[in-house]
Amino acid sequence: MREKKAKKIVFNSAEEMPLMIASVGSQTHNLTGAWRNIRPEIDRTKCLKCGICWKFCPEPSIDIVDEWPVVDYDYCKGCGICAEECPAKCIVMVEERK
């Protein structure tokens, strides 16, 4: 289960702060997929299971599950690189609707 809210740490002085910002697990609750306005959809009837979409995804939000590429919509921002690179043209970018 993912936590809904970040636990916010507030330091009261410079002395008690670390030198650098290093958050712990903030991405488990900060679901950046909400930024997306077009979503990739994979047509398994055409998919070659080549893994090129998995390799090119800059996030990386495509997992390989039982040999098939599966988009992780919690983090996919809809950039469309997977659709562009897919040699079988089996990935279509579909408009998100509320």
Add this chain to the structure above:
Amino acid sequence: MKKVMMGNHALSYGAMLSRSQVIAAYPITPQTQVVELLSEMCADGTLDAKFIKVESEHSAMASCIGASVAGARAFTATSSQGLALMHEMLHWAAGGRHPIVMGNINRSMAPGWSIWADQNDSLSERDTGWMQYYCSSNQEVLDTVIQAFKVSEALMIPAMILLDAFALSHTYEVVDVPDQAEVDKYLPPFKPEIRLTPSDPRAFGGLTGSEHYFELRYKLQKDMEKAPALIEETGREFEKMFGRNLGLVDAYRCDDADFVFVTSGTAGFTARVAVDEFRKSGVKAGNLRIKVFRPFPFAKVREVLKKVKKAAVVDRNCSYGAHGIFYQEVKSALYGKAGMPPVFGYITGLGGRDITVDSFKEVAAHALAKDEADEEIVWIGVRK
């Protein structure tokens, strides 16, 4: 062991002896032989490091940051436009407190295209939070790389080592290469408190609100303020082990001097020839070479200059619309303190024009003839 080597290779040897673990570099001009030799060392096993060939200097610094976050000692080298392309990542390295050490060959910024010496490339990066060491011999270059890693890793602040193009970078000198075992005693492995590791995943450098950012930058400045003492302390320790002192400044015949040339980089050694000639003719001249520019050695500069009657700062750079950059810093070090000499400012040697003994004679002729330093910029060697 003594070797004859160019300044670029002195940087390579310094990085090798420091046991750099990741070297990321873009190999095309304005890059120099620094990373060429390091790539050979990585290929033949002399250096146990990962060499990452990247597609730009921006990526070179980004790779070094990634390596440093993961706890590796990272090194790179660049020059002029390459350093400018790194600009965003320089802020990231300093703000994220990643103690990367980089060699930068001081080359003039284009246009017009130039591969020749001046300092505007690195001085344009003075406010990024990097330490800057301006070297004047190949021996000093090699030694300073090792010292810089020690200081940087203690304070978690990155550092750049600066070499004048050609005058140092491609000039061959005899360099005493220290034994690896001795360097290992001086510079222990890099062990950061927090690092990126799959067993303890973290996100570095994330969104920082106004309730924390200010304090982080305060800490960077406070740690930067610790650097002068640490540079002197590690310099003395270096001297004890290797016989060569590495300080903040290098004062030559300044103790009884009436008139001092303030220089940086290779111009200092030329200034010394001029100083010796002036001494023979009865003028008590001296040379203060400022080696460390960030953090600026305010106290050290005051200590040397308070005893002299006139100081002439010779800049191989220009802050357009203001003045020579070292000139401004020296003035700010002395301003408001009692008993300080007038400071004259000179700009020379831009775009690799030679700075010769005659250049210093011209500087002296101007400064010695005047009682007060006004704000005019005096250009030496320009064809008006």
